[in-house]
Amino acid sequence: NGFFLSVEFLFRMVATNSALMASWFISLLFLVSLILPVFFGKQFYCHFVCPYGACQELAGKLVKHKRSLPHWLIVTLQWLRPVSILVLSGLLIAGISIDLSNAEPFAAFMVNSASWAVIILAGAFIIGSVWHTRLWCNYFCLTGYVLELVRKKKENTMIAQKAHVQF
Numbered sequence: 001n002g003f004f005l006s007v008e009f010l011f012r013m014v015a016t017n018s019a020l021m022a023s024w025f026i027s028l029l030f031l032v033s034l035i036l037p038v039f040f041g042k043q044f045y046c047h048f049v050c051p052y053g054a055c056q057e058l059a060g061k062l063v064k065h066k067r068s069l070p071h072w073l074i075v076t077l078q079w080l081r082p083v084s085i086l087v088l089s090g091l092l093i094a095g096i097s098i099d100l101s102n103a104e105p106f107a108a109f110m111v112n113s114a115s116w117a118v119i120i121l122a123g124a125f126i127i128g129s130v131w132h133t134r135l136w137c138n139y140f141c142l143t144g145y146v147l148e149l150v151r152k153k154k155e156n157t158m159i160a161q162k163a164h165v166q167f
Contacts, residue, residue, distance in 0.1 A: 037151035046137060046144045052105050052122070053137050056129035067131045077139040084142055105136060
């Protein structure tokens with residue numbers, strides 16, 4: 001239906017509730033993606049549902065030995081997602097609405113309506129995933145980052161509760 005669990009979807013859901021009303025299935029998928037990792041530890045959406053992650057995984061199977069990125073680049077890229085989330089949150093709080101559909105590769109699956117920019121972005125990261133494991137997922141995917149933050153927060157809360165019970 002043209003809806004994907006993405007930062008654009010989450011942004012619209014928080015800003016207007018229109019995404020929640022438009023696609024009950026994606027909203028349900030979002031809730032399941034938040035709940036299942038608490039019990040099973042792995043990101044449900046990223047590992048089992050995301051079609052773009054699956055494409056990168058398949059592309060990665062073409063070459064066995066991956067190249068590693070320089071350490072300075074990895075450190076720099078690891079700051080990209082938290083900073084992006086803070087900027088998007090600030091825009092949301094300020095009431096500024098932006099179109100994030102061209103900033104994520106998911107729309108490339110809707111070939112009839114995807115922009116060339118999205119198709120090029122998606123293709124570039126799939127090609128990059130041949131030599132670097134799930135390049136988009138590991139360094140650029142804001143949706144996975146948000147889901148991972150929720151999982152880690154819940155995981156840390158559970159660890160703290162166990163530690164409290166032991167004392």
